[in-house]
Amino acid sequence: MLITNIKTLFGVREETKFLRGKEMASLPAIDNAFLQVEEEEIIRYGSMDQLDLSEFSDQENIDAAGQFVLPAWCDSHTHLVFAGSRESEFVDKIKGLSYAEIAQKGGGILNSAALLRDTDEEDLFQQSWRRLEAVRAMGTGAIEIKSGYGLSVEAELKMLRVVKRLKETSPLHIKATFLGAHAYPMEYKDDPQAYVDLVCNEMLPKVAEEDLVSYVDVFFEKGFFDAKATKQVMDAAQKYGLKGKLHANQLSNSGGVQFGVENGLLSVDHLETMGEEEIKALLGSETIPTLLPSAAFFLRMAYPPAREMIDAGLGVALATDYNPGSSPSGNIPLLIALSCIQMKMTPEEAINAVTINGAHAMEVQEELGSITVGKKANLIFTKPMNSLAYLPYSFGENLIDKVMVKGQF
């Protein structure tokens, strides 16, 4: 398949390294470009001037005149598999209840857990499938999905089997993460250690045995999982060869970043509450700071200090945090707009953060996240616009025309 007359082909890279600091400002591009796809892969690209069209007369041709083409988004932090929705809590929040108060009412994560336990696997799959198809239409070509609304052996396995079925059914690249340590279920309120033991000694072995996940995540936060509990879970994960990710520094500056760096985790995610020490800890480490500004927006919290982090030399990834409580949106174009408008990231930085850097944060950088020969043909075709900055600028408009995943629309 030959895609011709691309107005500008963005994200062209020979190397697939993680971008840090000033490197994030650059999004290499070719104007008036072509791109050739064979089966699922990008096999060639370049300027239209270098193309002898007569050599390709047998190829299916897609005319992309007036369109930009970008690598599809890699959304490295979501909770896309959930049951129902939580807009009644949203209204409670508007009326002034805090995150903690809602949690105390048995709401928050435990509300989703109750909904999930009452939803059968088929229904949960259908709900999740609709969300997956919706985010694909907005340009997402790879997505990480966490468990964590099960909070029992059976329900966590149900969630992860749904993720597995999504993986088998969808052409999207899906990575699964076990987040049993998302919240303490009510019945363990007086004995939280017993729940941590359950996560480590019962859930994790079963999850590993069925080969359901790539990562293990913990909600490291005051009132949720502390350093000791997190360490126990991460040590158990290591026994099964599973890398760690962490929900860190969302509600308080409680040492999550430092824990992530010291324990060599793949990523520390959220980072609404950061100080200089946290930025220092991340510099020189391989742990990827992943920012989730949709959650800050939805919770009316301060945004992660993206500008300070990049200016200090850090590379960041952006992800949606798609979940029913704190970020009921998997819309990456809107996330990019939010990141540029509210966190002062440039359009190029934001796009790098949800393509190549997002790919690193879910370890798919050898296959996805840039326009590179040999990578999967996961491509976004935009509607006509004059410049890439128009994408975050025109923040309420759907500018995605069509999305190719593994060479197919």
Next chain:
Amino acid sequence: MLITNIKTLFGVREETKFLRGKEMASLPAIDNAFLQVEEEEIIRYGSMDQLDLSEFSDQENIDAAGQFVLPAWCDSHTHLVFAGSRESEFVDKIKGLSYAEIAQKGGGILNSAALLRDTDEEDLFQQSWRRLEAVRAMGTGAIEIKSGYGLSVEAELKMLRVVKRLKETSPLHIKATFLGAHAYPMEYKDDPQAYVDLVCNEMLPKVAEEDLVSYVDVFFEKGFFDAKATKQVMDAAQKYGLKGKLHANQLSNSGGVQFGVENGLLSVDHLETMGEEEIKALLGSETIPTLLPSAAFFLRMAYPPAREMIDAGLGVALATDYNPGSSPSGNIPLLIALSCIQMKMTPEEAINAVTINGAHAMEVQEELGSITVGKKANLIFTKPMNSLAYLPYSFGENLIDKVMVKGQF
């Protein structure tokens, strides 16, 4: 035409009065409803239980099973007619330039004015038409559009003739506003009074002669138009029987609200910078405070104090401020989400503010803004959702299925 099986019909009102304070929390509704349309008008509605379907066998039937139906939005403050886009300034802002610095660079409103002068009337119409069709698809059924990127007799008339042509071509209810006093053109920098005189003595008479507008607006702000200049424009407007609207208290608390109230203007719009005095001034007046939070979002400014205003007993309207500099979005569902998430308005308050109260802010309340017998059939059909709160909650999702304007899809 008979619309049947509506899951819930929202915004049902016998009276069309402006809603204030606690009244804003109520959005009267009928579950399992029908609605009958004849020609352009709503002629009957009620519960499906009261309906004898056999009486309507000759009618076109639209089955709205699973759908909510709402009155279409009334967007009472926009600058939808403009030329091109200003994303390069957006990037300048990200890089730290202030609104004032951009204005000093000859950017801001003057940038749009330069673009507009170089765009012929047909091209300007086509660009504006595309925007109008896009906002209609998002549920807008009535819209106010301002001039103000012309800043010369000829260019202001060009803009307003485009608005007139939009009015003639589109079924949307369109109200035009003359905003010659939007900014001082460069050539009047040393003699601003001469520009105010031009607005009053040359532009306004021609605009009135061609019967192009319903309202006159002024950008009342430090460094833009002061009380004296504004008074001169509003006095001139009154001679032609034109009511006033005002851009007030956006960048500073500079007396705009008080000016609006004292001069009996229809509305004072923006209101990012408000104190107790301003709220007091509005209480008991007929001047409508219109909030434009999309602009606050896009400019990273504090939001208007919607919660305090409603709690003090005021009624508010919400509008998009759709314009290329400070609010490049005409997306009202996203505006509603922004208002609920960031300004803590309840979903019902936000919807009232863009329907019945928005209708008042552009004086179309006798024809639009609620489900009322005799009003135009301007209706929004939503995608299936469990509750109305899902609309702002699921803030990145397009939940509008289809939009009827004057009885037509």
